[in-house]
Amino acid sequence: MLFTDKIRWAFRHSRRRFFESLLIVLTIGLGISVVVAILGLFSHVTQQQSAWMNDKHFRTVQLYSADSFRAHDGSPLKVVPMIEREKVDFTLDDLAELKNSLPEGLFVYIQENTMLRSKLLAGDESEVTISNISGSGGVEFGGSFSVTMQVSEEITEVTTEEIIEERPSSLTSFEDIFETHIAINQITSDFITFNELELESGTWFTDKDVDDGNKVIVLGSKLATQLFEDQDPIGKVVPLTSHTGVEYDFIVIGVVALIHDDLDESFSGMGFRSEDYSAYVPLTAVERSYFESDELTFHSISIGVSFEWDLGKAIEVIETEVNRYFGGAVVVSSSYASQKETEQMSKKIGLVIGLFASVGLVIATINILNLMLARVLTRTKSVGIMIALGGNSASIFSEFLLEAIILGLFGALLGIILSFGLAKILQLLVLISISIKLPQLLIGIGLGLVVSLLFGVYPAYQAAKINPVDALRIE
Amino acid sequence: MIRLEKISKEYFMGEVEIKALDSVDLAIQRGEFISIMGPSGSGKSTMLHILGALDQPSSGCYYLEDVAITELSDQELSRIRNKHFGFIFQSYNLFNELTALENVTVPMMYAKFPKRERNELARTLLERVGMGHRVSHYPNQLSGGEQQRVAIARALANNPTLILADEPTGNLATDQGEEILRILSELNEQGTTVVIVTHDSKVAQSAKRLIQLRDGRIVNDAPIQKAIS
Ligand SMILES: Nc1ncnc2c1ncn2[C@@H]1O[C@H](COP(=O)(O)OP(=O)(O)OP(=O)(O)O)[C@@H](O)[C@H]1O
Numbered sequence: 001m002l003f004t005d006k007i008r009w010a011f012r013h014s015r016r017r018f019f020e021s022l023l024i025v026l027t028i029g030l031g032i033s034v035v036v037a038i039l040g041l042f043s044h045v046t047q048q049q050s051a052w053m054n055d056k057h058f059r060t061v062q063l064y065s066a067d068s069f070r071a072h073d074g075s076p077l078k079v080v081p082m083i084e085r086e087k088v089d090f091t092l093d094d095l096a097e098l099k100n101s102l103p104e105g106l107f108v109y110i111q112e113n114t115m116l117r118s119k120l121l122a123g124d125e126s127e128v129t130i131s132n133i134s135g136s137g138g139v140e141f142g143g144s145f146s147v148t149m150q151v152s153e154e155i156t157e158v159t160t161e162e163i164i165e166e167r168p169s170s171l172t173s174f175e176d177i178f179e180t181h182i183a184i185n186q187i188t189s190d191f192i193t194f195n196e197l198e199l200e201s202g203t204w205f206t207d208k209d210v211d212d213g214n215k216v217i218v219l220g221s222k223l224a225t226q227l228f229e230d231q232d233p234i235g236k237v238v239p240l241t242s243h244t245g246v247e248y249d250f251i252v253i254g255v256v257a258l259i260h261d262d263l264d265e266s267f268s269g270m271g272f273r274s275e276d277y278s279a280y281v282p283l284t285a286v287e288r289s290y291f292e293s294d295e296l297t298f299h300s301i302s303i304g305v306s307f308e309w310d311l312g313k314a315i316e317v318i319e320t321e322v323n324r325y326f327g328g329a330v331v332v333s334s335s336y337a338s339q340k341e342t343e344q345m346s347k348k349i350g351l352v353i354g355l356f357a358s359v360g361l362v363i364a365t366i367n368i369l370n371l372m373l374a375r376v377l378t379r380t381k382s383v384g385i386m387i388a389l390g391g392n393s394a395s396i397f398s399e400f401l402l403e404a405i406i407l408g409l410f411g412a413l414l415g416i417i418l419s420f421g422l423a424k425i426l427q428l429l430v431l432i433s434i435s436i437k438l439p440q441l442l443i444g445i446g447l448g449l450v451v452s453l454l455f456g457v458y459p460a461y462q463a464a465k466i467n468p469v470d471a472l473r474i475e
Numbered sequence: 476m477i478r479l480e481k482i483s484k485e486y487f488m489g490e491v492e493i494k495a496l497d498s499v500d501l502a503i504q505r506g507e508f509i510s511i512m513g514p515s516g517s518g519k520s521t522m523l524h525i526l527g528a529l530d531q532p533s534s535g536c537y538y539l540e541d542v543a544i545t546e547l548s549d550q551e552l553s554r555i556r557n558k559h560f561g562f563i564f565q566s567y568n569l570f571n572e573l574t575a576l577e578n579v580t581v582p583m584m585y586a587k588f589p590k591r592e593r594n595e596l597a598r599t600l601l602e603r604v605g606m607g608h609r610v611s612h613y614p615n616q617l618s619g620g621e622q623q624r625v626a627i628a629r630a631l632a633n634n635p636t637l638i639l640a641d642e643p644t645g646n647l648a649t650d651q652g653e654e655i656l657r658i659l660s661e662l663n664e665q666g667t668t669v670v671i672v673t674h675d676s677k678v679a680q681s682a683k684r685l686i687q688l689r690d691g692r693i694v695n696d697a698p699i700q701k702a703i704s
């Protein structure tokens with residue numbers, strides 16, 4: 001028989017038992033749709049994993065004193081007691097020690113962020129659009145909100161609209177702060193190496209600058225333009241007022257290359273300015289208001305894990321070393337564990353649903369196998385006639401199997417269509433993202449084939465075994 | 476054309492041996508019209524099935540044009556059934572899901588004829604058995620006699636060497652049975668070899684040679700003397 005004839009014949013038989021065939025297709029379709037959706041879920045989780053594994057933020061580990069640290073094990077329902085321990089304050093010696101004892105590719109640094117007022121900003125009225133407000137209001141961090149509200153009534157109509165339309169009023173305060181303050185990163189040298197900060201001009205400060213607390217500053221690209229317009233900023237003085245009110249003159253020694261090209265990013269959604277508006281100074285260059293002890297100590301140490309390292313392995317190495325050095329008084333905190341937890345959780349949920357779907361599919365397959373066997377039985381005489389007219393056991397086998405495969409493929413097709421619907425519904429109902437792409441679709445079709453073989457081969461074999469003489473005796 | 480040598484067919488019901496055919500010798504020439512008669516259970520159908528290569532004998536040799544059929548594979552046998560034999564059954568055995576025309580095309584489908592050619596040939600064959608006006612009817616929309624005529628058309632599909640009919644008139648009223656016999660005689664006159672199994676001696680009389688079976692043996696094999704009217 002020609003292949004097209006076989007297919008036409010198979011369709012004929014399926015159409016003849018249309019309702020039964022429809023039910024079979026529907027059953028397979030439902031099963032496959034769930035499986036494809038679950039595979040989509042897995043693929044989404046894996047994609048996300050590789051996304052955050054490549055994010056420097058996630059590759060940074062924090063060391064904290066164990067006394068203040070509430071260990072988070074990822075389960076939101078469990079109340080974790082504070083660990084009762086002696087407080088550890090990190091010193092520059094600790095930093096140096098860790099740096100020495102940790103292997104290559106782990107960048108140990110301290111980073112503290114602060115906002116420092118600069119006369120250079122407050123004095124330059126032309127630079128800021130609504131500088132007259134901030135100037136007269138004397139904006140401070142806490143009071144800025146009310147000031148803005150109060151002043152906005154005095155502004156011309158156009159500007160009011162601008163403020164209302166372009167940013168939520170509560171965020172305006174952050175902008176006001178940026179009109180008088182500079183975001184300062186107080187850092188040690190490994191921060192620069194880990195974040196691969198390139199310079200547009202000048203040089204970075206050295207470890208010695210950090211040790212000596214030299215008053216040097218490296219400006220973000222946009223900040224440099226904001227402060228000095230098209231003049232060369234290198235060698236210029238940036239006056240900064242510390243939290244205790246002392247004013248220091250910082251010498252500009254470098255400008256960082258532009259990080260975010262996008263101009264609109266000057267304010268990101270949360271109201272923070274991009275790194276291009278911040279500046280970098282040696283960790284020890286500015287006194288800090290919030291620590292009282294005479295010794296130079298720090299709240300936390302950061303360790304950046306370079307991409308050569310497997311993150312999980314690196315964290316193990318760090319934990320071992322930190323435990324050796326601090327003896328349990330310090331905890332290693334990272335988003336890795338909780339990320340892994342979330343990821344594993346969704347994988348587990350997926351696995352359970354997938355298991356149920358698979359069991360369902362197996363039950364369905366057994367049922368369909370039963371139906372197909374019944375079909376063979378009712379067509380026993382037909383098989384006898386077919387053999388009398390020129391068929392043989394091989395052709396009978398292939399014809400019955402083809403029927404099963406056609407049902408399976410239609411089931412797979414329906415399953416794929418349904419899986420997109422299922423993905424949409426899950427996205428709407430439980431905010432689970434599912435990405436169904438070619439591999440999942442191929443697996444869906446493959447699954448349809450496998451299922452159709454599972455329920456098709458045995459009945460086809462039974463049909464091929466039919467003895468034509470016995471079959472023709474049936475009345 | 477066809478030669479059976481010591482063909483036996485045995486069935487075992489537990490310990491008991493049933494000889495459906497017992498060492499049968501038979502030769503059939505091209506153009507013959509043979510009727511096989513015998514009591515129920517004498518082995519008529521078994522003989523027809525073996526003649527049509529649908530059943531294998533337990534022992535003995537079967538030559539078709541000097542080819543030993545008994546040596547052939549399943550695949551080769553199916554090709555021989557398809558090309559050389561046309562079966563007609565008592566209960567018509569049409570495919571209920573196919574129209575008259577499609578039923579006739581099935582043997583040609585197995586012979587890998589293209590669809591257009593198949594349909595044309597099938598139409599001609601249906602016209603030949605007087606069913607040209609019922610091509611797109613389904614079997615359940617046809618009378619018994621009409622169904623049997625479609626079955627004859629189907630048996631003729633690949634221009635077979637031999638037509639094998641197992642009680643083709645058994646389910647039919649006399650006039651319809653006569654119509655079937657008339658068609659078969661006509662085919663024989665046009666050169667087709669026909670073997671017909673029947674209980675009915677009147678039916679047997681339309682053949683030219685009569686073979687009588689009893690307990691799996693040929694007890695009588697003689698030409699039929701047509702009454703000169
Ligand atoms: N599958 C089988 N198993 C056992 N015995 C069988 C089988 N098929 C046929 N027989 C026996 O073989 C013998 C011949 O059967 P066959 O069908 O050829 O008879 P028949 O002459 O066609 O009879 P009828 O006129 O009733 O159709 C019978 O006795 C029958 O019981």
Ligand SMILES: [Mg+2]
Nearest residue numbers: 519520521641
């Ligand atoms: Mg019989």
